[in-house]
Amino acid sequence: MKTPTAVLVAARRRDATATRVAILDSARRAFARAGYDGAGVREIASGAGVTAMLVNRYFGSKEQLFTEVVEQTMTSNSLIAGGIMDAPNPGRALAEALVKMTRADIAPLDGFLITFHSASSPSAAKIGRDMIAAHHLKTVAKSLDGKLADERAGLLLAVISGFQVMRQMIALPALANASEEKLVQLLAVVFDGLIQPPAKETGRKKSS
Amino acid sequence: MKTPTAVLVAARRRDATATRVAILDSARRAFARAGYDGAGVREIASGAGVTAMLVNRYFGSKEQLFTEVVEQTMTSNSLIAGGIMDAPNPGRALAEALVKMTRADIAPLDGFLITFHSASSPSAAKIGRDMIAAHHLKTVAKSLDGKLADERAGLLLAVISGFQVMRQMIALPALANASEEKLVQLLAVVFDGLIQPPAKETGRKKSS
DNA sequence: CACGTGAGTCTACGGGCGTAGACATCGATC
DNA sequence: GATCGATGTCTACGCCCGTAGACTCACGTG
Numbered sequence: 001m002k003t004p005t006a007v008l009v010a011a012r013r014r015d016a017t018a019t020r021v022a023i024l025d026s027a028r029r030a031f032a033r034a035g036y037d038g039a040g041v042r043e044i045a046s047g048a049g050v051t052a053m054l055v056n057r058y059f060g061s062k063e064q065l066f067t068e069v070v071e072q073t074m075t076s077n078s079l080i081a082g083g084i085m086d087a088p089n090p091g092r093a094l095a096e097a098l099v100k101m102t103r104a105d106i107a108p109l110d111g112f113l114i115t116f117h118s119a120s121s122p123s124a125a126k127i128g129r130d131m132i133a134a135h136h137l138k139t140v141a142k143s144l145d146g147k148l149a150d151e152r153a154g155l156l157l158a159v160i161s162g163f164q165v166m167r168q169m170i171a172l173p174a175l176a177n178a179s180e181e182k183l184v185q186l187l188a189v190v191f192d193g194l195i196q197p198p199a200k201e202t203g204r205k206k207s208s
Numbered sequence: 209m210k211t212p213t214a215v216l217v218a219a220r221r222r223d224a225t226a227t228r229v230a231i232l233d234s235a236r237r238a239f240a241r242a243g244y245d246g247a248g249v250r251e252i253a254s255g256a257g258v259t260a261m262l263v264n265r266y267f268g269s270k271e272q273l274f275t276e277v278v279e280q281t282m283t284s285n286s287l288i289a290g291g292i293m294d295a296p297n298p299g300r301a302l303a304e305a306l307v308k309m310t311r312a313d314i315a316p317l318d319g320f321l322i323t324f325h326s327a328s329s330p331s332a333a334k335i336g337r338d339m340i341a342a343h344h345l346k347t348v349a350k351s352l353d354g355k356l357a358d359e360r361a362g363l364l365l366a367v368i369s370g371f372q373v374m375r376q377m378i379a380l381p382a383l384a385n386a387s388e389e390k391l392v393q394l395l396a397v398v399f400d401g402l403i404q405p406p407a408k409e410t411g412r413k414k415s416s
Numbered sequence: 417c418a419c420g421t422g423a424g425t426c427t428a429c430g431g432g433c434g435t436a437g438a439c440a441t442c443g444a445t446c
Numbered sequence: 447g448a449t450c451g452a453t454g455t456c457t458a459c460g461c462c463c464g465t466a467g468a469c470t471c472a473c474g475t476g
Contacts (some may be wrong), residue, residue, distance in 0.1 A: 162370020174362035
């Protein structure tokens with residue numbers, strides 16, 4: 001156990017932390033494009049300007065690298081992460097942000113999409129599921145008033161996911177080429193319907 | 209060595225059409241579970257009781273096999289394919305059918321999920337996209353009155369997809385373990401909001 | 417200026433992939 | 447009962463995968 005007094009922040013050529021960041025960045029792009037199985041370690045390394053072995057040297061294994069990428073992406077770069085649910089009109093705000101982030105000319109780097117692209121691998125799917133349940137679902141559910149908060153939060157995330165999947169992953173023309181303002185209006189109605197406490201239109205025998 | 213066990217083991221004698229069906233069936237299960245890249249020809253063949261080469265002999269290539277699987281699944285086994293949009297209460301009917309088909313104990317063999325699992329391969333994604341646009345989007349849009357029919361149809365499919373993805377593919381606990389009746393009620397409201405013609409002014413204010 | 421240490425690379429291995437071509441076997445026909 | 451096409455299998459090739467171990471090299475320090 002030694003402390004080499006590494007207080008100086010010089011040395012740009014052989015910079016471990018900068019290399020780490022570069023690998024994480026390249027991995028995020030690769031995983032978002034091709035999923036866990038589709039992205040190779042050699043490809044990730046090449047995108048960061050290093051060799052494949054260095055990736056494993058820094059992150060232990062491809063799976064651990066994937067975990068770090070998903071965690072970082074879900075916490076720092078998420079639609080939900082910022083307090084968007086506290087806006088005066090959260091449905092509209094959510095719709096605007098969602099439509100904006102799913103434009104065709106924007107590389108899809110979202111954590112949801114990375115997870116969906118990687119759902120073929122059970123281990124990768126579990127990592128994504130746990131991350132979604134831990135960060136996003138809890139955040140949304142806490143900001144919802146009324147009953148069935150968990151279910152409504154889940155459906156809200158489902159709508160967001162479905163829109164991302166159909167507009168970005170599949171590039172369904174009806175959504176990819178539609179007018180943004182019209183999409184926002186339609187989406188806002190859907191979101192509002194889930195954000196507002198549910199009306200009991202059919203009689204249920206649940207005590208209120 | 210030809211032993212009399214031939215009679216006992218004779219599950220399927222040399223029957224070309226039956227073998228074709230068996231391969232298609234096995235391929236559908238494999239693609240639904242692991243996506244285009246994740247499912248191997250050897251695995252598909254093994255599930256049908258044949259060898260890998262026979263698969264290519266019958267379907268030419270893995271990609272052509274995938275195309276046939278997706279086409280068959282989308283046309284014959286789809287939520288939308290049956291005239292569910294013509295029901296007296298299509299929103300509720302859709303919600304009930306969707307919740308029912310996404311139960312945990314039902315193997316997810318839907319064409320949407322196969323497509324999403326396979327989105328890593330550009331060619332497979334294109335096959336799925338074209339199939340969705342050709343069959344489902346057109347069907348839904350034709351049954352919608354009022355303006356923005358294409359956009360509303362796309363969003364309807366997006367909600368369906370998102371629900372499938374979150375409940376089956378990711379198995380988000382909030383949706384996978386929720387009460388079915390409550391999910392149906394919440395979903396029906398969302399569907400009705402998209403099925404009914406859009407109001408001129410959108411963006412109701414939240415009153416909390 | 418030598419040197420130890422950590423950053424980064426090279427080579428290789430075992431395995432799975434899609435598929436091409438030669439080979440084996442069954443079943444109906446003459 | 448021999449023949450022949452359809453049905454199915456075997457072996458092999460070339461490619462890419464994740465990663466383990468030995469290696470090279472630059473750099474801060476004495």
